[in-house]
Amino acid sequence: MKLTKTVSVGQVKIGGGENIKIQSMTTTKTADIESTLSQISALENAGCEIVRLAVADERDALAFKELKKSTKIPLVADIHFSPKLAVLAIENGADKARINPGNIGGEKEIRVVADCIKAHKIPVRVGSNTGSIEPNFLKKYGRSAEALVESALYNVGVLEKFGVNDIVISVKASSVPLTVQAYRLLSQKTDYPLHVGVTESGTLATGIVKSAIGIGSLLLDGIGDTIRVSLTDDPVEEIYVAKRILRAVELDTEFVEVVSCPTCGRCSWDSMGLANEVSEFVKNYRKKAKVAVMGCVVNGPGEAKDADLGIAGGNGSCLIFKKGEPYKKVAEGDAKETFFAELKGLLQDE
Ligand code: SF4
Structure with a gap:
């Protein structure tokens, strides 16, 4: 297993030889506290270790305060395009942020978010997927592993410039071979922990096969510190599939x-x-x-x-x-x- 840097998300450690952490994302409206907590609890009971939530508006960002009162599992705020929402979610208790500096704004906006991240001592996941490759890398490399990796590393570089060093990286595609190539390349270029998954992998049966092959291949290569199975289904299913993948590659033997x-x-x-x-x-x-x-x-x-x-x-x-x-x-x-x-x-x- 490749030894990566350790990053702490609340009480949960990612990387540095720690067990591979299983994560998922809620499908409820984050500001709907009752439904969101109920889904978080179902995910936790199934074996989920980190939960990500979409922050689409101010109510979602403020909801972190209420959610944190009722759950101990680390919560990740997933924010795009809005530095204001990123800051608000972090100030209200998010244990990690999922952002891409490239779509947060210019230098001024990124600095504000980076300062907030540092002040709250939380890590960030940055990543690219085939739909969010920075235009100049897309032009230079086309839709390829190189484009995914260079685009992600560019975003990492932007955060590092503002002093953020607790970073987790992802490079996802819905194509399994492209995902595997991208992570293999990325793993050679960085020691940051990697969040591994095949994106938009589809409905249950197809998603299971694509995720098992993509995530499983990488784990057998020793690549990956946290995994997310993406299914167009109940997120609890994602946890059971993730557990089965870890068991099939014999990284989890307690079952x-x-x-x-x-x-x-x-x-x-x-x-x-x-x-x-x-x-x-x-x-x-x-x-x-x-x-x-x-x-x-x-x-x-x-x-x-x-x-x-x-x-x-x-x-x-x-x-x-x-x-x-x-x-x-x-x-x-x-x-x-x-x-x-x-x-x-x-x-x-x-
Ligand atoms: S265990 Fe018996 S029933 Fe099952 S596959 Fe083998 S021979 Fe057939």
């Missing part, structure tokens, strides 16, 4: 892995249904364990030898096994209840 076979003509019971119920049940447990739900006794226990607990069906009865060895035979009708009782026992074991 209950559910191994299940695809089933085939040998399967004579609803192992798919049970596999889904078990996955749902264990998804928030923080414990390193492996559970298997296999279609048949012919191959099931053997294929899931290293599972702490497993079940395989066949001809009216199911076999519960532990570490690949038979443990208990139960009637198919009792299988679910018995298996869940064993599963709860496993999860409670220290």
Whole structure:
């Protein structure tokens, strides 16, 4: 993993070898305190560690004060085009700002925002995506990794000029290959922590695939300090997808892995249904364990030898096994209840 500089967002640290932090963005109107808090709480319960909120007007900026009273999770203010709103959100308690100096204004406006950032000792994320590349870089490099990187680094340079040094950078595209190329290039050019994601990745199924490949490839390269999965869906889904990506690349090993076979003509019971119920049940447990739900006794226990607990069906009865060895035979009708009782026992074991 590339060792980057550490940046603190409230109590949460990004970079410097810290765990990869999961973040998302609310979809509510920020000034609607009740709805926003409810979504923040749902995100937090799912495992989100940093929440970003859109600041579109003065009411949104002022809402940070109220929101901060009711939540401990770090809140990031996402502001474009308005130095006034940036200052207002920061003064009202934002733990981090997401701005691009290029669209905040001229030197005078940037200085005001930079001074406010420094006075409140908060970090900033600057970034480019294919829709916000600075015109001169777009002209020079076209829509390319170089343009994304140079545009982002230009914005970083502007902030550094005004003494801001706690910076997180992103270079997002909706194209997976372009995103990966851009972050690889950026990682060679900077030690600032990187916020990694594929932007506008689409609705649930497409977004999951694009994010998993894009974010996953970079994490396997050791690139990325915080991740955001962007989905046109409930942001809580973004957290579950982010968690699954971290688990798939084995950067998070404290979880209950559910191994299940695809089933085939040998399967004579609803192992798919049970596999889904078990996955749902264990998804928030923080414990390193492996559970298997296999279609048949012919191959099931053997294929899931290293599972702490497993079940395989066949001809009216199911076999519960532990570490690949038979443990208990139960009637198919009792299988679910018995298996869940064993599963709860496993999860409670220290
Ligand atoms: S475990 Fe049995 S049912 Fe599942 S895929 Fe293998 S052979 Fe088929």
